[in-house]
Amino acid sequence: MFKNFFPNKIILLKNSVINSLIILLAVVIIVGLAYSLFISPPDYIQGDSVRIMYVHVPSSFIALACFGFIGTASICNLIFKIKFMPLLARSLAPIGCVFSLVSIVTGSFWGKPTWGTWWAWDARLTSMIILLLFYIAYILIWKFIDNFEKANKVSSIIGIIGLFNLPIIKYSVDWWNTLHQPSSITLTSAPSIHYTMLIPLIIMLFGMIIYSLIIFLMRYKTEVMKLKLNKKKNYK
């Protein structure tokens, strides 16, 4: 499985694979949106604004997962100096960046009718903003440092430091008093979310993962091609 992400394999990735993934994406997203916008019931307190959750939660999940991969790739990169690790991380960064922004914006839209405010500086929201800043920093380092080796090192360090933020985001709602509610879905107990709302959430999560995978594969293939063309010389 992991071998498929080696540069020599990814360069052989056919467009037909991407195309079939796009068809799958279209089907899953249409089903997911129909389910979450029309079939699933409104919430007993929040009413229809609960539907924002079907975009908000998967986006947050992907934003965190992407940075988890970036951090792991950064560690492998610094220790083993595997050449394609920075390419993997670089391809993931914009995806995570966009999804953390989506998560923050949709959360804000939900917060206004629910909490009565667009924004609160509580631990969950603040740590999420910090994640977004880490993404921006990571992307900008690659943009503004011309030397490949130097950019590689600095960005890896950012990736590793940012890794510490992930458990803080995840557990902020348990460690401190926050305005944000604790997780509804945990590994240890039954979800406190009714199954008629859980199903569309899972479908949407699946759809957004496919979307991220498509973007990642396309970006990663391009990165590998660029590397092969430039042979590392002044690679940007």
Add this chain to the structure above:
Amino acid sequence: MLSKKVKSRIFFLILLLISFAFVIFFVLKSLEKNVVYFLSPTDIYNTTNISFEKKIRVGGLVKMNSISKNGTSVNFIITDLKKEIVVSYNGIVPNLFSEGKGVVAEGKLKDKKYFIADKILAKHDENYMPPEVNKALEKSNN
């Protein structure tokens, strides 16, 4: 199997990670007062040198049958099921503000039992369900 170079890199990285974890832990620990978004009535009860000038936030549940409205002014009790605090507020409350639900009030303490709020936020819990399920639940509880 691992070369000497790789081993030393692993060693340094682990050392770095542990020291980072410590730094972050202590920074968060010392900032705990600022990280916490609101205090519970029990926190306020237990704090000896609490400021009556500074703006703070109090959070908990709105006590059942405690809301009394008079024009635009609202009085209610925030409870954490151990200690209580009376809140007085003048303005519009959020739609989700109701008895038995979570709330965060922002304002100043008059004394340890009385709080004057200038902003009310409704806190939502982690339970999501359709209205019919809630009705059925309430029925079976009664």
